Amino acid sequence: MYKKITPKIRKEIEEIVGRRNMIFESDMIQDYSHDEFSLPEIAREPEIVVKPNQAAEVAAVLRLANEKRIPVTARGGATGLCGGCVPSEGGIVLSLENMNRILEIDEPNQMGVVEAGVRLMDFYRAVEEAGLFFPPHPGDESAMIGGVIATNAGGSRAVKYGVIRNYVKGLEVVLASGDLISLGGKIMKSSTGYNLMNLIIGSEGTLCVVTKAIISLLPQPPLARSLIIPYDELENAIDSVPLMAKEKILPMAVEFIPREVILITEKHLKKKWPCSEGKTYLLIILDASSEEEMDRLSETIAEACMGRGAIDVYVADTPKKQEEVLEIRSMIYEAIKAHTIEVLDITVPRAEIPNHVKKINEVSRKFDIWLPTFGHAADGNVHTHIMKARFENGEISPVPEAEWREKFEYVQRALYDDCKKRGGIISGEHGIGLVKKRFLSFILDKKQIEIMRDLKKVFDPQNILNPGKIFE
Amino acid sequence: MYKKITPKIRKEIEEIVGRRNMIFESDMIQDYSHDEFSLPEIAREPEIVVKPNQAAEVAAVLRLANEKRIPVTARGGATGLCGGCVPSEGGIVLSLENMNRILEIDEPNQMGVVEAGVRLMDFYRAVEEAGLFFPPHPGDESAMIGGVIATNAGGSRAVKYGVIRNYVKGLEVVLASGDLISLGGKIMKSSTGYNLMNLIIGSEGTLCVVTKAIISLLPQPPLARSLIIPYDELENAIDSVPLMAKEKILPMAVEFIPREVILITEKHLKKKWPCSEGKTYLLIILDASSEEEMDRLSETIAEACMGRGAIDVYVADTPKKQEEVLEIRSMIYEAIKAHTIEVLDITVPRAEIPNHVKKINEVSRKFDIWLPTFGHAADGNVHTHIMKARFENGEISPVPEAEWREKFEYVQRALYDDCKKRGGIISGEHGIGLVKKRFLSFILDKKQIEIMRDLKKVFDPQNILNPGKIFE
Numbered sequence: 053m054y055k056k057i058t059p060k061i062r063k064e065i066e067e068i069v070g071r072r073n074m075i076f077e078s079d080m081i082q083d084y085s086h087d088e089f090s091l092p093e094i095a096r097e098p099e100i101v102v103k104p105n106q107a108a109e110v111a112a113v114l115r116l117a118n119e120k121r122i123p124v125t126a127r128g129g130a131t132g133l134c135g136g137c138v139p140s141e142g143g144i145v146l147s148l149e150n151m152n153r154i155l156e157i158d159e160p161n162q163m164g165v166v167e168a169g170v171r172l173m174d175f176y177r178a179v180e181e182a183g184l185f186f187p188p189h190p191g192d193e194s195a196m197i198g199g200v201i202a203t204n205a206g207g208s209r210a211v212k213y214g215v216i217r218n219y220v221k222g223l224e225v226v227l228a229s230g231d232l233i234s235l236g237g238k239i240m241k242s243s244t245g246y247n248l249m250n251l252i253i254g255s256e257g258t259l260c261v262v263t264k265a266i267i268s269l270l271p272q273p274p275l276a277r278s279l280i281i282p283y284d285e286l287e288n289a290i291d292s293v294p295l296m297a298k299e300k301i302l303p304m305a306v307e308f309i310p311r312e313v314i315l316i317t318e319k320h321l322k323k324k325w326p327c328s329e330g331k332t333y334l335l336i337i338l339d340a341s342s343e344e345e346m347d348r349l350s351e352t353i354a355e356a357c358m359g360r361g362a363i364d365v366y367v368a369d370t371p372k373k374q375e376e377v378l379e380i381r382s383m384i385y386e387a388i389k390a391h392t393i394e395v396l397d398i399t400v401p402r403a404e405i406p407n408h409v410k411k412i413n414e415v416s417r418k419f420d421i422w423l424p425t426f427g428h429a430a431d432g433n434v435h436t437h438i439m440k441a442r443f444e445n446g447e448i449s450p451v452p453e454a455e456w457r458e459k460f461e462y463v464q465r466a467l468y469d470d471c472k473k474r475g476g477i478i479s480g481e482h483g484i485g486l487v488k489k490r491f492l493s494f495i496l497d498k499k500q501i502e503i504m505r506d507l508k509k510v511f512d513p514q515n516i517l518n519p520g521k522i523f524e
Numbered sequence: 525m526y527k528k529i530t531p532k533i534r535k536e537i538e539e540i541v542g543r544r545n546m547i548f549e550s551d552m553i554q555d556y557s558h559d560e561f562s563l564p565e566i567a568r569e570p571e572i573v574v575k576p577n578q579a580a581e582v583a584a585v586l587r588l589a590n591e592k593r594i595p596v597t598a599r600g601g602a603t604g605l606c607g608g609c610v611p612s613e614g615g616i617v618l619s620l621e622n623m624n625r626i627l628e629i630d631e632p633n634q635m636g637v638v639e640a641g642v643r644l645m646d647f648y649r650a651v652e653e654a655g656l657f658f659p660p661h662p663g664d665e666s667a668m669i670g671g672v673i674a675t676n677a678g679g680s681r682a683v684k685y686g687v688i689r690n691y692v693k694g695l696e697v698v699l700a701s702g703d704l705i706s707l708g709g710k711i712m713k714s715s716t717g718y719n720l721m722n723l724i725i726g727s728e729g730t731l732c733v734v735t736k737a738i739i740s741l742l743p744q745p746p747l748a749r750s751l752i753i754p755y756d757e758l759e760n761a762i763d764s765v766p767l768m769a770k771e772k773i774l775p776m777a778v779e780f781i782p783r784e785v786i787l788i789t790e791k792h793l794k795k796k797w798p799c800s801e802g803k804t805y806l807l808i809i810l811d812a813s814s815e816e817e818m819d820r821l822s823e824t825i826a827e828a829c830m831g832r833g834a835i836d837v838y839v840a841d842t843p844k845k846q847e848e849v850l851e852i853r854s855m856i857y858e859a860i861k862a863h864t865i866e867v868l869d870i871t872v873p874r875a876e877i878p879n880h881v882k883k884i885n886e887v888s889r890k891f892d893i894w895l896p897t898f899g900h901a902a903d904g905n906v907h908t909h910i911m912k913a914r915f916e917n918g919e920i921s922p923v924p925e926a927e928w929r930e931k932f933e934y935v936q937r938a939l940y941d942d943c944k945k946r947g948g949i950i951s952g953e954h955g956i957g958l959v960k961k962r963f964l965s966f967i968l969d970k971k972q973i974e975i976m977r978d979l980k981k982v983f984d985p986q987n988i989l990n991p992g993k994i995f996e
Contacts, residue, residue, distance in 0.1 A: 158873075158875075160766060160874070160875035161873045161874050161875045162769060162874065163873070203715050204713075204714075204715045204719070205715075206713045206715075210712065210713060214686075214690060215713055217719075217722070218686060218690055227971070227975075231971050233969060233971050233972050234969075235972070236949075237873065237947045237948070237949065238873035238874075238947055239871050239872070239873060239904055239947070239948060239949055239952070240682065240871065240874065240903040240904055240905070240952075241676075241678045241682060241687055241871050241903055241904070241905050241952035241953055242676075242726075242871065242949050242951070242952060243675050243676045243677075243678075243726050243869075243951045243952060243953050243954060243955045243956070244949040244950055244951045244956060244964070244967065244968065245956060245964060245968060245972070245973070245976055245994055246723060246726070246727055246731075246976045246979055246980075246994075247676070247689075247722060247723065247725070247726050248723075248972065248975060248976070250689070250719060250722035250723065250725075251718060251719065251720075251722065251723045251979075253719070253722075254714075254715050254718070254719050255718055259718075270774065271768075271769045271770075271771075271772040271773065271774055272772055273772070274772050294632060296743075297634060297743045298743075299743075300743040300744055300745065300746055300813065301743065301813070302742065302743055341772065341773070341817065341820075341821070342816075342817060342820060344814075344816055344817075345813065345814060345816075345817050348813070348814060349813070397715075399711045399712065399713050399714065400711070401630075401633045401635070401709065401710035401711060402632070402633050402634065402710075402712065403630075403632035403633045431712040431713055432711055432712055432713070433712070433713050475709045475710055475711070476709070476711060477708075477709065477711055477714050477716040478716055479714070479715045479716045480711070480712075480713035480714060480715060481713055481715050482715060483715045484715070484716060484717060492716070492717060495716065496716065496717060497705060497706075499699070499703050499705050500705050500707070500717070500720065501717070503699075503720060503982060503983070504717050504718045504720070506982040507718055507723075507979060507982055508718075510975060510978040510979055510982060511975070522717055522718075
């Protein structure tokens with residue numbers, strides 16, 4: 053059993069981080085009880101929030117917590133969607149928000165060195181100023197690097213450039229014991245012993261606490277362009293995706309988006325999507341090193357898509373137009389969040405997307421539930437939003453709670469069934485956290501989960517790090 | 525202590541794989557006692573070689589070996605350079621050579637599904653026939669996929685396209701217990717529990733035996749071109765490398781090669797390198813999607829290099845010319861192998877290459893030892909060859925054994941010292957195996973190695989899988 057934080061322990065924590073880096077006042081602590089997952093019943097307040105300023109303080113807090121057996125849940129930007137940073141066993145929330153220094157953008161080595169609490173938006177800015185490029189782009193730029201690593205976040209640009217795992221080259225982490233270790237470095241390749249770093253990436257704060265990361269960067273692609281391609285039929289949109297590979301074109305991103313969520317987001321942001329035709333869109337982002345090259349890529353794609361039922365092709369070729377399109381895309385969740393129960397994060401083999409999406413539409417009709425679905429068409433990662441509202445005649449109207457709660461269960465089951473049938477997995481980039489853990493044993497076999505639990509014991513024998521997550 | 529293989533156990537193995545898939549005749553078993561590492565003293569013959577035909581047979585052999593406590597060393601193409609597949613505790617060599625089926629090249633999903641014993645050359649061919657592209661290219665194409673995964677092999681194209689880790693999306697593995705598990709799938713992203721797959725990649729057959737892999741593929745880049753750029757000064761060659769990033773160009777490969785090893789390889793292969801000037805070369809491989817684009821890239825690089833002391837720029841722009849250049853590059857090791865003691869595999873931060881190479885030259889002079897050094901200039905992976913011969917006036921002449929043995933020790937120490945000082949690691953792509961294990965605790969701290977050992981116990985509590993490797 054876990055121990056409570058006594059006044060004596062609180063005093064010891066104060067000696068480590070100082071009074072002003074602790075929160076236990078009930079009006080302020082509530083903010084640390086949840087992430088972006090919608091249902092309030094998973095929230096829980098910690099006994100205390102601790103905000104260390106450096107790795108040595110993280111180490112001291114963990115050493116103390118391990119000795120006393122107090123749960124410690126690391127917290128970054130709290131932009132997660134499955135309760136990963138909810139302190140579900142109480143204890144300490146270890147917020148990395150003060151550890152927000154960009155320590156170095158090392159241009160000769162093309163590496164960034166950042167503390168775990170650096171927000172993506174700040175990192176992008178620093179990288180861009182140095183003329184470099186950090187490709188992964190999970191939607192919410194207020195996410196912190198530590199959290200992005202903890203979930204192995206992906207985002208839309210993963211099609212060409214891969215997920216965060218491909219860019220993390222070094223980590224400084226604090227173990228449950230309070231030991232600080234450095235893994236990897238400013239190095240592009242390693243075959244030097246087991247790759248602990250790659251085990252830690254995606255482990256959702258359950259194996260150790262990341263305090264610093266070394267991230268490899270790329271030269272900036274000179275040009276980027278977005279194409280918005282409307283279709284009347286979703287199937288035609290999705291069937292257009294493999295045509296790009298056939299033409300030997302690897303776009304940076306290929307997203308499919310239903311028109312209805314664009315309408316809602318336009319209203320929410322008071323901004324205009326460049327096109328009002330069709331029922332569904334492909335948003336394709338290209339990069340290239342010259343205008344000629346970019347024109348050739350755009351034209352080839354436009355032609356291929358027009359041959360597969362596209363209504364038209366809109367081009368966002370200035371940075372301003374591009375920004376507008378990407379802002380609308382990345383604010384969709386914000387716009388429909390109030391009516392969303394859960395955003396699924398199923399990833400299926402790429403060629404299975406059309407049939408998985410067909411199934412989603414079938415489930416939507418069968419259970420009479422609104423399931424706006426969009427996502428990363430070229431990497432198989434589909435975000436189905438299970439809604440507690442209807443969308444009819446351009447208006448959102450709420451569904452009674454008893455009704456959506458019952459349907460929610462059925463819909464999850466039906467879609468995870470379909471996911472499994474198609475060789476998919478239940479999370480492509482959000483993680484398991486609290487919300488998906490009851491489905492872990494549905495998708496992974498027993499022996500695998502057994503090994504994972506044993507690995508957890510190696511890193512955290514007392515189970516103080518983010519307990520109650522990933523595993524049931 | 526490990527058990528010996530009794531006649532009864534041999535009989536049981538025979539029941540699993542059949543007599544013709546076992547080798548214990550002394551004239552044939554010798555082939556299975558070594559890899560490509562040069563010194564014969566690390567070789568050891570197994571008691572038996574077992575060649576399963578399917579995963580179920582691997583599982584049955586492992587179950588038996590685990591029950592009886594018999595060491596099992598998995599073996600692929602045996603192209604390794606640090607004794608990784610030498611059965612140093614005797615027992616069973618489990619050769620995957622019969623499991624050489626390319627099960628599927630799945631074009632819609634852009635995935636290859638292969639058994640562990642598929643040779644790279646066969647995989648490349650199948651992938652190319654399907655119009656797709658598998659970027660990683662470790663030098664020796666007779667390597668098998670299982671071994672490539674076991675060492676997290678890289679190769680020259682890692683600069684742009686990354687190492688094998690970036691392409692492995694699914695694995696079927698057999699645990700020491702004989703349990704067969706499937707990890708990942710034909711999926712591009714996963715945040716579904718701990719990523720066991722990424723822990724297994726690079727674990728050198730010590731955690732489990734890989735029997736099948738799912739590998740993601742890319743569309744074929746339409747055009748490739750090699751530039752050969754001679755310099756009189758190595759430093760100028762290496763100083764030219766960062767200029768490409770400055771021009772926002774990401775080549776597929778950037779290699780530096782001293783002229784002396786080209787001369788030896790030309791003689792060995794009876795083939796001609798396209799240029800005879802200079803003392804050192806940069807070999808740059810570019811890919812692009814149009815001739816115009818390729819010309820622009822080539823010209824920009826040529827100009828940048830000429831401004832940094834290049835003597836000339838030779839272009840291999842036909843597939844035939846390209847093939848010749850790449851053949852010479854990939855046969856260098858073959859040509860000097862007879863005189864090589866060990867190929868180091870140090871990886872340093874990219875910007876540290878010039879100083880590391882300077883140090884190598886200093887050590888070479890100080891100990892009067894031939895240290896031809898070449899490698900992957902743009903990813904920091906430097907292959908220094910410690911030689912047991914001199915190269916003077918175009919001729920190789922052997923050094924007495926007592927002399928090179930003494931120097932070998934000093935040179936290793938000096939170069940690993942320099943590696944550590946520069947934030948590097950001792951293996952970028954070859955692995956630790958038997959040969960480098962005494963340096964593991966020199967480069968990694970104690971706590972890290974302790975965790976690795978504990979992870980090993982989770983997977984293989986009886987320590988039957990490739991015992992004696994990685995750790996001292």
